[in-house]
Amino acid sequence: MSALDVAGEFETIRRLLAPLAHPEWGRGLVDDVAVLPARPGYDLVLTKDAIVEGVHFLPADPLDTVARKLLRVNLSDLASKGAEPFGYLLACCWSERCGWPERMSFVDGLRADQKAYGVWLLGGDTVVTPGPASFSLTALGWSPKGRTVSRAGAQPGDPVFVTGSIGDGWLGLQALQDRISLDPERLGALADHFRTPVPPVGFAPVVRDLATAALDVSDGLIADLGHLAAASGVGIEIDLERVPLSAAGAAWFEGRVDPQAALEQLVTGGDDYEIAFTVAARDEAALRREAERRHVRVTRLGRAVAGAGVTARFAGKAVSFVRTGFTHG
Amino acid sequence: MSALDVAGEFETIRRLLAPLAHPEWGRGLVDDVAVLPARPGYDLVLTKDAIVEGVHFLPADPLDTVARKLLRVNLSDLASKGAEPFGYLLACCWSERCGWPERMSFVDGLRADQKAYGVWLLGGDTVVTPGPASFSLTALGWSPKGRTVSRAGAQPGDPVFVTGSIGDGWLGLQALQDRISLDPERLGALADHFRTPVPPVGFAPVVRDLATAALDVSDGLIADLGHLAAASGVGIEIDLERVPLSAAGAAWFEGRVDPQAALEQLVTGGDDYEIAFTVAARDEAALRREAERRHVRVTRLGRAVAGAGVTARFAGKAVSFVRTGFTHG
Numbered sequence: 001m002s003a004l005d006v007a008g009e010f011e012t013i014r015r016l017l018a019p020l021a022h023p024e025w026g027r028g029l030v031d032d033v034a035v036l037p038a039r040p041g042y043d044l045v046l047t048k049d050a051i052v053e054g055v056h057f058l059p060a061d062p063l064d065t066v067a068r069k070l071l072r073v074n075l076s077d078l079a080s081k082g083a084e085p086f087g088y089l090l091a092c093c094w095s096e097r098c099g100w101p102e103r104m105s106f107v108d109g110l111r112a113d114q115k116a117y118g119v120w121l122l123g124g125d126t127v128v129t130p131g132p133a134s135f136s137l138t139a140l141g142w143s144p145k146g147r148t149v150s151r152a153g154a155q156p157g158d159p160v161f162v163t164g165s166i167g168d169g170w171l172g173l174q175a176l177q178d179r180i181s182l183d184p185e186r187l188g189a190l191a192d193h194f195r196t197p198v199p200p201v202g203f204a205p206v207v208r209d210l211a212t213a214a215l216d217v218s219d220g221l222i223a224d225l226g227h228l229a230a231a232s233g234v235g236i237e238i239d240l241e242r243v244p245l246s247a248a249g250a251a252w253f254e255g256r257v258d259p260q261a262a263l264e265q266l267v268t269g270g271d272d273y274e275i276a277f278t279v280a281a282r283d284e285a286a287l288r289r290e291a292e293r294r295h296v297r298v299t300r301l302g303r304a305v306a307g308a309g310v311t312a313r314f315a316g317k318a319v320s321f322v323r324t325g326f327t328h329g
Numbered sequence: 330m331s332a333l334d335v336a337g338e339f340e341t342i343r344r345l346l347a348p349l350a351h352p353e354w355g356r357g358l359v360d361d362v363a364v365l366p367a368r369p370g371y372d373l374v375l376t377k378d379a380i381v382e383g384v385h386f387l388p389a390d391p392l393d394t395v396a397r398k399l400l401r402v403n404l405s406d407l408a409s410k411g412a413e414p415f416g417y418l419l420a421c422c423w424s425e426r427c428g429w430p431e432r433m434s435f436v437d438g439l440r441a442d443q444k445a446y447g448v449w450l451l452g453g454d455t456v457v458t459p460g461p462a463s464f465s466l467t468a469l470g471w472s473p474k475g476r477t478v479s480r481a482g483a484q485p486g487d488p489v490f491v492t493g494s495i496g497d498g499w500l501g502l503q504a505l506q507d508r509i510s511l512d513p514e515r516l517g518a519l520a521d522h523f524r525t526p527v528p529p530v531g532f533a534p535v536v537r538d539l540a541t542a543a544l545d546v547s548d549g550l551i552a553d554l555g556h557l558a559a560a561s562g563v564g565i566e567i568d569l570e571r572v573p574l575s576a577a578g579a580a581w582f583e584g585r586v587d588p589q590a591a592l593e594q595l596v597t598g599g600d601d602y603e604i605a606f607t608v609a610a611r612d613e614a615a616l617r618r619e620a621e622r623r624h625v626r627v628t629r630l631g632r633a634v635a636g637a638g639v640t641a642r643f644a645g646k647a648v649s650f651v652r653t654g655f656t657h658g
Contacts, residue, residue, distance in 0.1 A: 032409065035374055036374075038367045044367065046418060048453045048467060079364050136465045308399045
């Protein structure tokens with residue numbers, strides 16, 4: 001009907017995407033389907049996210065980082081359930097600005113991350129849209145049978161943890177929109193986090209072995225803890241002062257006149273791609289040991305309690321949020 | 330950044346999509362991932378297609394038919410490989426015209442087809458785009474281990490068949506754009522085929538047992554036979570006079586002054602979602618028997634030969650095509 005594909009569907013698949021395909025399961029991307037042998041003793045874990053130009057990434061974002069972010073936000077979901085990724089299917093809706101060089105850049109990003117995360121392209125589709133570019137990805141991982149962690153399972157008394165640091169995704173978006181001022185190196189680190197977050201994929205086995213409930217922080221820490229609390233049928237209490245910041249995040253935070261308001265922005269901004277989780281109190285020491293061994297920062301934010309919802313305290317007082325996170329539609 | 334979701338991501342998932350979820354594997358669509366137990370003795374077959382408003386469907390198409398078409402074009406891929414579908418993941422990029430009533434309509438279409446085809450929603454994503462609506466779907470099916478049919482495998486001498494009739498998808502698009510005239514009932518049947526094609530999903534076991542190579546006809550019969558020929562390392566010869574037409578297609582065809590040109594349009598138009606395949610010559614009788622038993626029309630178009638490419642004949646003379654099919658980007 002419309003949307004001429006100047007770069008060509010078949011050439012895009014043959015020259016750019018086929019070299020990324022799993023040598024056996026992807027069937028060279030020329031056979032309509034991927035074929036995956038059963039892995040007895042393991043469950044297949046699947047997740048699918050979509051991103052849209054102007055909504056989830058900026059029109060100015062280089063397409064190699066867009067591809068990496070797309071892959072990583074899905075790997076983040078798998079990691080937060082304790083699953084280990086091995087492959088993905090991809091649908092590209094190229095906009096008119098996506099000519100051959102842009103598609104090459106997109107594929108460069110995928111190639112780099114395939115190597116970094118040990119995953120293969122299995123199949124998908126490539127089409128052209130007259131609107132903004134959008135991409136969707138279905139990521140696949142394995143979990144030992146019956147061992148996939150869920151959002152439900154937190155018990156009153158369980159300590160609540162988060163990996164890494166919170167706020168850099170939101171700060172990175174502000175940096176890219178020239179809404180905050182910091183020294184250029186800090187701004188660059190934050191922009192990098194927004195464009196290519198680093199989900200703690202290597203932490204998946206610890207989540208699987210020790211977490212009573214877990215999810216990735218994508219909508220915003222408060223919103224996502226709320227999801228976990230609701231699914232588990234518990235309340236969650238955290239102290240905002242404990243929220244872990246990166247070096248760049250801390251540099252920004254130090255310049256704030258209203259520290260509470262600043263923390264509120266960081267815990268509702270989203271785009272963190274860290275893992276929020278609970279463990280049984282008796283497993284806290286084991287958790288800290290495993291995290292240290294894997295060089296993953298974990299921070300205890302608070303605990304699960306009988307009740308419902310998330311209560312965040314600052315200076316001992318409960319804070320109420322107008323919005324708890326970001327919703328994309 | 331932009332694209333406000335008036336209908337709401339969480340409400341859309343909770344109220345509209347969660348009721349479609351597989352009772353166990355979909356985790357109620359509230360847990361970031363789907364979890365699928367291994368099925369020993371079976372391979373998992375996956376395919377993923379995307380559709381964009383104004384490219385693959387018309388802005389005026391009702392969203393229930395858009396949803397059904399999206400599901401069916403993916404089921405068509407699975408059926409053409411002999412796989413039997415059981416589930417799917419879905420990413421919706423709603424446009425601004427997709428308010429609550431439009432989303433309900435979309436889900437109504439999915440619900441009807443879930444029942445018709447025995448599949449369940451397993452997971453996905455819902456976002457909003459400032460551009461035209463687009464949707465992508467990852468369909469999952471099972472094949473007995475090692476039995477998934479491919480495009481490769483046709484041998485010289487194998488008869489070439491197609492299920493159903495060819496051309497109704499292209500004619501339906503012409504009908505919806507007021508480019509052909511026929512009596513209203515015929516036009517309606519053609520428009521229905523364009524909006525909700527009926528892939529021969531029940532024919533999958535026959536494909537699995539008897540086809541030496543197969544694929545679904547989506548780009549156009551000539552183009553798709555070309556893909557099969559290339560993957561198999563054979564040539565394919567067909568007679569255009571044998572191309573099967575529906576009653577509505579035949580009614581249109583009868584009014585043409587240039588029958589060869591008319592057939593050329595039908596075999597290059599695409600959007601058929603039938604299965605083109607080869608069988609060993611010794612299996613032709615078994616194929617016809619199985620097709621009859623399942624009430625699936627099959628038509629022998631020609632045969633595979635030593636060589637390359639597709640040779641189509643009309644009145645005994647080879648026809649050359651300027652374009653062999655439709656490419657979407």
